[in-house]
Amino acid sequence: MDFTQTWLPFLYLYGVGGLAFIFGMLIIIKSRALRLTYALHSKWARVLIFGFIFYASIHALFIFIAVGSK
């Protein structure tokens, strides 16, 4: 297995997708659609960041397992 089968898709997914995610977070904060001073909104902001890390971790874990398997 080479890089184009393992980590390149991962880096592309979370690089380009990550840009879309960061753009989204910045615009909702800048436009005050998400107000971090509100307790409920602050909880939602944490959920949004957790979701990103959650999916990146699942994909990374499976790539590690596949690379290490026979």
Next chain:
Amino acid sequence: MNFEVGTQLDKIVILLYFTLVMGFGAYFGKYSKNTTDYFFGGRRFAWWLITISIVATGVGSHSFVKYSTKAYQYGLSSTMTYMNDWFFMPLFMFGWLPIIYYTKVKSIPEYFERRFNTKARYLATLMILLYMIGYIAIQFLTLATALYRIYGIPLMLTVVLIAIATTIYMHFGGQTSVIFTDLIQGFILIFAGLLLFFLGVQFLGNQTGLSGLNAFWTNLTPLQKLPLAHFNHPPDFNFVGIFWQDGIAGSVGFLFLNQGLIMRFMAAKSVNEGRKAAAINVLCVLPISAIVVSNAGWIGRAIANAVPGVLPLDLAANDVFVAVTNIVASPGVFGFIIAALCAALMSTADTLVNASSAVIVNDIYEPLSKKEKSEKQKLEFARLTSIGVKVIAVILVPFFNSFDSIYEAHGWFHSTFTPPLVVGVFLGIFWKRFTTPAVIATFLGGAFLMVLGQIYPELIRPFSHGIELRPGRGYSYIGALYNIFVCAGVGVIVTLFTKPESEKKLNGLTIFDVHKLKEIFKGSAINEEIGEKLVINWKLDDSNSDILRFSKKDMNMMKANPGDLVYIQDSRWWLGGLKSAHSIFGKPHNEDGIVYLNQSHLDHGQFVEGLSLKAEKEM
């Protein structure tokens, strides 16, 4: 390839299932009093009900068939389209969702009219209808592909019979029927998918002498265990093409433009409940759904690796799901799993048919009618429309049957129909400067350049990321990147050369106004104080005004003032808001623990005499 599948028992199980769902859907028709109830379910449901019904909508019968095919060919990477939807959640949950909920738009095209003009609305209507009706046709084709093998009825006749069956419960029920049948079907299809995985693993264990899961895992190659496909190879299944087609165009199309999904969120009792439904769906339910729809293919691949010859060598792409299920499931259980495929079809098709009717009634029938139509006339027209939509979908089935696989038909669909709408709605929401001439140019000029790309694939080559060009078939998935680029390019260039819209016209329609949408929705200053939720008894009064009257003490506990918005529901939580109503706090009285409501609230909420209600201040 021909193979025999199913027994008499399986046929009976499938027929029983159809009958049960049709009866269930027709029962909930009594909750559709007007077009708002018929299309939107009366904005009243709890997050968990919306979540489960979204599962059943997102997992169509095509999902079982198309993902099983790719899972069989490529392994775990078949899940990647279910695991790439989080990137746009911030924009959806805090941008688009509050906009559509609080501005009370009834359809996506209506948003285009408010944000731009009538011409933009009609162009959006045309594109959205093409998209949804085509999607319904794919659903019909998928289920017919499975059922005609079992019943031995010709494929097109099977398609017609399925269309008639879904019409029966849709006709009477509308959105409330859709949500409740989807609730039961959501559970059934998740259970059936996981059952299939369990049976498959057990079958592999019996065949290899290893423990089930071990037999499954060791009989997949390392390549088949990777969660993402090869970056740019082969042309019919590569990471980068599918990322742009599904992760970008598909995700934005699904979250921002799928009228069926939008209507689900509008049926939520509040924006926060909608956010909960969206988050739980993407974080928890989609990964489970990925296993549910793909596992027949993984099991099939492990069987083919471990015990060659059990599955036919010339197994056709679209037959993987049925063939694997037929091998691992016993008679009766096979019928149940195919019934789950029916569940998937019916729940996706009914949502899309209901959504298409909503678009036709709200964006064609009402605007073009010279006289104001009564609720009864609109409801009748909506029901007739749902039949018309199905007829057109049936006619389109042979076209989609001409693709190599349903996966490719669906991929072509996303990359062709969503980009102009994706660009139009995205720039409309997130860029105030985006103008009306620019959105028209995006639709027309963008579509023209997209057609050029189909005819001259060399135009797409700079975007291809090294994906091989298939002679005579062009670029499939990566075409989405070219299509988005040309549509966005046209939109941006025309915007820069045209006059910006006035601030007044844009009020409440872009993300920059989301913070003041609640006030626009309520029509007065909002009351954000957090109060208690009360369980309360009700009494009927003869008032005609849309107000609910609570005692002074109860209003203090809820931190409510006259004029604030209130939501009441039957206090039994498991009804999920089915029996509920929205209203306004009236002047208080002195009877603690009692709410006075009128006949209209009672009719809408279907409250039961002697049973208490739960009341909460909304804003």
